[in-house]
Amino acid sequence: MTTSQDRSSRGSSSGQSLVELTSRFFLGGLAFVPTLIVLALVGLMGYECFLFFNEVSFGDFLTATEWTPQFEENRNFGIQVLLVSTLIVSGIALLIAVPIGIVIGIYLAEYAPSRLRVVVKPVIESLTGIPTIVLGYFAYLTISPVLADRVLPQVRNLIGLFNQEFADSLSLAPFNGLCAGLVIGLISVPVVSSLVENGIRNIPDRLREGSAALGMTKFETLLHVLLPAALPAIVGAVILVTSRIFGETMIAAVAGGAETVLRFNPLESMSTMSAYILNASLATPSLDSIEFRSIFAVGAVLFLTTLVLNTAGNITEAIYRQQVIADQVAKVRVADNPYVALPDIRSLIVAGQQDGFRQSSAVRRSLDWVFQGISLISVFLVAAFLVWMLGDAFLKGYQQLSWAFLTSLPASARDSEQLGIAAPIVGSLWLMAVAFAFAVPVGVGAGMFLEEYLPRLRYGWARKVNAGIEILMANLAAVPSIVYGLLGVELFVRLLAGVTQGRTILSGGLTLAVVILPLLIIATRSALRDVPNSLRRAGYAVGMSSWQVIFFVTLPAAFPSIFSGIILALSTALGETSALVAIGAKAFVSFLPENVLQEFMALPVQIYFWATSPDPVTQKNGAATIVVLAGILLFLNVVALLLRSGRSKLSRL
Amino acid sequence: MNTQINEVRSDIGEEAPAFRLEKMSIAYSGNVAVSGVTLNIPQKQLMALIGPSGCGKSTILRSLCRLNDLIPGVEVSGRISLFHEDIRQMDAIAVHRRVGMVFQRPNPFPKSIYENIALGLRVNGYRGRIDEMVERSLQQVALWDEVKDRLRSSALNLSGGQQQRLCIARALSLQPEVILMDEPCSALDPIASLRIDNLLNQLKQYYTLVVVTHNLQQAARISDSVAFFNTNNDNGRIYGTLAEYGPVVQVFSEPQKKETYDYVNARSN
Ligand SMILES: Nc1ncnc2c1ncn2[C@@H]1O[C@H](COP(=O)(O)OP(=O)(O)O)[C@@H](O)[C@H]1O
Numbered sequence: 037m038t039t040s041q042d043r044s045s046r047g048s049s050s051g052q053s054l055v056e057l058t059s060r061f062f063l064g065g066l067a068f069v070p071t072l073i074v075l076a077l078v079g080l081m082g083y084e085c086f087l088f089f090n091e092v093s094f095g096d097f098l099t100a101t102e103w104t105p106q107f108e109e110n111r112n113f114g115i116q117v118l119l120v121s122t123l124i125v126s127g128i129a130l131l132i133a134v135p136i137g138i139v140i141g142i143y144l145a146e147y148a149p150s151r152l153r154v155v156v157k158p159v160i161e162s163l164t165g166i167p168t169i170v171l172g173y174f175a176y177l178t179i180s181p182v183l184a185d186r187v188l189p190q191v192r193n194l195i196g197l198f199n200q201e202f203a204d205s206l207s208l209a210p211f212n213g214l215c216a217g218l219v220i221g222l223i224s225v226p227v228v229s230s231l232v233e234n235g236i237r238n239i240p241d242r243l244r245e246g247s248a249a250l251g252m253t254k255f256e257t258l259l260h261v262l263l264p265a266a267l268p269a270i271v272g273a274v275i276l277v278t279s280r281i282f283g284e285t286m287i288a289a290v291a292g293g294a295e296t297v298l299r300f301n302p303l304e305s306m307s308t309m310s311a312y313i314l315n316a317s318l319a320t321p322s323l324d325s326i327e328f329r330s331i332f333a334v335g336a337v338l339f340l341t342t343l344v345l346n347t348a349g350n351i352t353e354a355i356y357r358q359q360v361i362a363d364q365v366a367k368v369r370v371a372d373n374p375y376v377a378l379p380d381i382r383s384l385i386v387a388g389q390q391d392g393f394r395q396s397s398a399v400r401r402s403l404d405w406v407f408q409g410i411s412l413i414s415v416f417l418v419a420a421f422l423v424w425m426l427g428d429a430f431l432k433g434y435q436q437l438s439w440a441f442l443t444s445l446p447a448s449a450r451d452s453e454q455l456g457i458a459a460p461i462v463g464s465l466w467l468m469a470v471a472f473a474f475a476v477p478v479g480v481g482a483g484m485f486l487e488e489y490l491p492r493l494r495y496g497w498a499r500k501v502n503a504g505i506e507i508l509m510a511n512l513a514a515v516p517s518i519v520y521g522l523l524g525v526e527l528f529v530r531l532l533a534g535v536t537q538g539r540t541i542l543s544g545g546l547t548l549a550v551v552i553l554p555l556l557i558i559a560t561r562s563a564l565r566d567v568p569n570s571l572r573r574a575g576y577a578v579g580m581s582s583w584q585v586i587f588f589v590t591l592p593a594a595f596p597s598i599f600s601g602i603i604l605a606l607s608t609a610l611g612e613t614s615a616l617v618a619i620g621a622k623a624f625v626s627f628l629p630e631n632v633l634q635e636f637m638a639l640p641v642q643i644y645f646w647a648t649s650p651d652p653v654t655q656k657n658g659a660a661t662i663v664v665l666a667g668i669l670l671f672l673n674v675v676a677l678l679l680r681s682g683r684s685k686l687s688r689l
Numbered sequence: 690m691n692t693q694i695n696e697v698r699s700d701i702g703e704e705a706p707a708f709r710l711e712k713m714s715i716a717y718s719g720n721v722a723v724s725g726v727t728l729n730i731p732q733k734q735l736m737a738l739i740g741p742s743g744c745g746k747s748t749i750l751r752s753l754c755r756l757n758d759l760i761p762g763v764e765v766s767g768r769i770s771l772f773h774e775d776i777r778q779m780d781a782i783a784v785h786r787r788v789g790m791v792f793q794r795p796n797p798f799p800k801s802i803y804e805n806i807a808l809g810l811r812v813n814g815y816r817g818r819i820d821e822m823v824e825r826s827l828q829q830v831a832l833w834d835e836v837k838d839r840l841r842s843s844a845l846n847l848s849g850g851q852q853q854r855l856c857i858a859r860a861l862s863l864q865p866e867v868i869l870m871d872e873p874c875s876a877l878d879p880i881a882s883l884r885i886d887n888l889l890n891q892l893k894q895y896y897t898l899v900v901v902t903h904n905l906q907q908a909a910r911i912s913d914s915v916a917f918f919n920t921n922n923d924n925g926r927i928y929g930t931l932a933e934y935g936p937v938v939q940v941f942s943e944p945q946k947k948e949t950y951d952y953v954n955a956r957s958n
């Protein structure tokens with residue numbers, strides 16, 4: 037591989053090297069932005085927490101058993117209340133996500149025929165592309181009633197056989213932790229399954245052949261050889277998904293409810309940490325109130341928890357990848373002594389005495405089929421959930437869809453018959469424009485610097501720096517977006533109010549830029565990494581200097597992949613709800629925004645406000661908005677997919 | 690060198706062969722890799738398979754123990770019998786047990802030395818004492834004295850030659866009749882391979898061994914008989930065929946075919 041030293045030593049004229057230097061410093065500056073974001077996050081959160089703990093003692097924060105910021109007289113801030121709810125909802129989600137995710141991951145890695153795999157994998161992974169507000173809405177409006185009316189009576193009957201009193205006491209609140217946990221668990225399946233699949237695929241085939249040659253079935257190979265070898269990858273996957281689940285906001289807020297009471301019963305309403313942040317932000321408390329500060333205190337707990345989990349998970353995964361490589365090399369190189377006399381082995385030989393083994397291969401082979409059956413059931417469950425959800429939204433909303441619905445403003449907030457979604461559509465377009473105007477140059481530039489100028493950091497102590505940067509990026513990508521929402525409130529709405537005019541499109545767009553920046557950097561880096569080095573060498577061979585190779589050879593070659601990364605980031609940003617709620621997106625504006633300093637609505641936020649409305653027509657409008665948003669996202673994802681497959685066809689030529 | 694003198698046996702075909710291959714052809718997703726192989730592999734001898742890269746030696750070896758079952762799209766035609774039984778009618782697990790395989794690169798499991806051998810025994814429902822069989826197997830490959838004090842340490846800490854002998858021991862522990870080896874020394878240094886050669890010379894008195902090798906000197910040192918495969922180019926379709934086979938002395942010094950003569954002499958100079 038060409039190192040950057042010999043790349044950079046080729047600048048010929050002094051004008052050339054000036055451009056070289058400028059581009060290097062400029063891109064290097066962009067690459068520093070993520071670090072600035074981390075510093076801002078830590079600094080601003082730390083500041084608000086400091087103010088919070090000036091008023092509330094840390095001891096009370098840890099020991100109080102009530103969370104009542106709204107009471108003037110007897111305010112209590114006992115984090116236990118929110119922590120317990122978060123743990124219960126997350127626990128339910130983990131019980132779903134981990135077993136199903138591991139089974140599907142194993143199935144995709146070891147069993148699925150390739151034709152089935154190319155269908156199953158995108159279906160499972162499309163779950164991560166659905167805006168969580170849509171899923172929260174589905175959990176609350178559809179799953180919760182089904183559980184209450186259909187499932188609960190059956191469960192009651194069953195339990196009644198043993199304990200009638202307990203059975204009678206069971207009832208499911210409309211908002212409840214169970215539903216939130218179930219749906220969060222289902223959408224987290226792809227996170228686990230793709231990490232587990234990669235972990236198992238990384239194990240070299242030599243081990244599979246070795247165990248097959250010893251008469252082990254596929255399932256036995258899996259159980260005794262592959263899974264133990266992939267254990268660190270699986271542990272890493274579980275840690276990473278735990279952090280995702282902890283930070284999940286919209287599903288928890290919509291389906292779990294807002295009651296901040298210390299409860300252990302998941303059948304009742306319970307507010308997780310992230311749901312509290314969202315609900316408290318909705319009330320737009322004054323920026324100097326204790327309620328406002330309490331949001332940051334909870335945000336800090338959430339941020340630190342996910343940070344610790346992510347770091348641990350990413351380090352575990354990184355160590356695993358190292359280990360897999362290291363295991364391919366024999367460690368001790370002791371020269372063998374060929375002169376060792378061979379022992380007489382005549383007495384040891386037991387060739388061909390097969391009666392020493394039990395005959396049980398029918399039972400043994402059936403385990404392979406049992407496992408495949410379980411896998412297919414799991415895949416079916418996830419796919420059925422997806423179809424049910426999309427079908428439900430479509431059936432509820434399609435009648436409302438019309439040209440007028442797309443293009444009209446609401447006549448008044450009360451008259452639901454005349455609601456249209458022109459304002460949120462235009463608001464979302466503005467937000468995307470602002471977010472991408474900032475995030476694309478910074479993200480692509482930073483990605484270029486990290487990938488093209490920093491490769492010298494691949495050995496020695498500096499390799500650790502590079503590994504650290506990767507973990508930093510992965511961590512930034514995994515910070516719950518509600519936490520970025522808080523950063524946006526503090527930084528853009530408050531500190532930069534002179535520029536942004538407060539809760540405006542500009543603030544919202546900048547916040548979304550922060551949310552998608554890590555995704556863009558990661559996508560750019562992996563796109564550049566896939567560009568073959570021979571192409572770069574060809575550039576140098578015709579006398580290009582380092583920056584010319586980067587801008588005229590590498591970047592164009594990587595462009596389709598980068599572009600598909602941008603589109604995926606766009607679909608993330610379009611579905612982002614919680615950060616915008618925190619920034620203060622409106623439930624209703626009666627005009628189309630004309631510049632970035634106006635208040636705004638956005639499609640997913642509109643869904644949030646409409647879907648939970650008690651009025652059935654407004655609810656239908658919410659469903660119709662879901663159909664619109666899902667349609668746009670589906671289109672974007674298909675475009676990204678085509679771009680990527682088009683590229684892989686090109687590279688095969 | 691104290692390389693054991695290879696007593697050449699020329700009794701091919703007198704005893705019942707371990708394997709009998711009749712008009713065997715193997716294709717990967719429709720692309721023929723080897724075609725029309727008819728070959729008897731004598732028991733309790735060592736047969737070396739030689740030939741240029743890509744002529745299908747590994748493919749043949751893998752189908753002898755039904756490891757090709759793992760690869761989707763493989764079609765095997767013709768007949769392979771192990772002591773008169775068609776192996777494709779037999780239970781795959783039984784075939785794996787009766788026919789062991791050792792691979793080009795040592796592939797111990799990332800487990801302890803002990804566990805590498807015990808695992809196969811346990812999974813296959815071994816009735817005897819596992820500790821005892823682990824010791825026996827390690828002794829057969831002359832590894833016992835080197836590792837008996839660290840049976841619980843990772844097999845990955847062994848040297849390449851030791852790892853390969855562990856893999857042979859692992860195969861021996863299932864008490865097979867045949868052991869197949871695909872270039873077992875090509876990833877080892879010369880001294881470690883010499884040790885393996887010595888080991889094979891001893892083991893072939895008790896087991897049927899089939900060894901693929903690119904090293905003709907090794908073939909001459911260890912084998913009783915040799916099968917030479919060659920690649921054919923049939924209008925751009927390239928596949929392997931068996932050119933000739935026979936006792937080692939015959940193939941090396943009085944080859945029947947010009948292609949064999951060319952290969953044997955080009956390589957050994
Ligand atoms: N898993 C496989 N899938 C498709 N083709 C294969 C596979 N393994 C081997 N081949 C093809 O079969 C032919 C014979 O290969 P192989 O048996 O490995 O030869 P040798 O071991 O003699 O070098 C080659 O053309 C090779 O490309």
Ligand SMILES: [Mg+2]
Nearest residue numbers: 746747748871
């Ligand atoms: Mg081969």
